[in-house]
Amino acid sequence: GQNIDQPTEMTATEGAIVQINCTYQTSGFNGLFWYQQHAGEAPTFLSYNVLDGLEEKGRFSSFLSRSKGYSYLLLKELQMKDSASYLCAVRDAPKLSFGAGTTVTVRA
């Protein structure tokens, strides 16, 4: 079976840094995705990790440790528009299983 855990909610101040953790226990592993979903909108792709280490893409970075079944998404220089739900998803081909999502609220 698949078990993907991430915190339900996080709050941070504009300009700050927030780290969203994701731990997973899956029968197989072919990569980990992060998606962003604003309220009432479709999830949009943020990042993909298949090898251990850090992937940086502008203000967003994603880290993966396969041996620990652990990933995090780092959001730097937070902006109000970053208020959204962040979804961790694990690929165990051909399936893609999602965590319940972390709602990030950015306050002025």
Place this chain on the structure above:
Amino acid sequence: KAGVTQTPRYLIKTRGQQVTLSCSPISGHRSVSWYQQTPGQGLQFLFEYFSETQRNKGNFPGRFSGRQFSNSRSEMNVSTLELGDSALYLCASSLDSGANVLTFGAGSRLTVL
């Protein structure tokens, strides 16, 4: 390049009815996946279609079904609706099967009364 289009965006049904949702993938994408999203449950995988064949299926009852047409457009059907079927149904497309990067549609929000 048009995105993934889902229709209808909103609909209200009563228990016992059936519903059909439609999804048009990005041009050139041959894989279409369907997910159910409810508060607290996250996205639950329903099924994936590729080249008109169901490639993978989640743990949903047989009331949930789908199909894909030769132009890659897909439909999903839910029969004998229950209150618990109220959810946002998301369709996502990708170039190939195997859960590569998915592009999601805005979803169809179903309310069952």
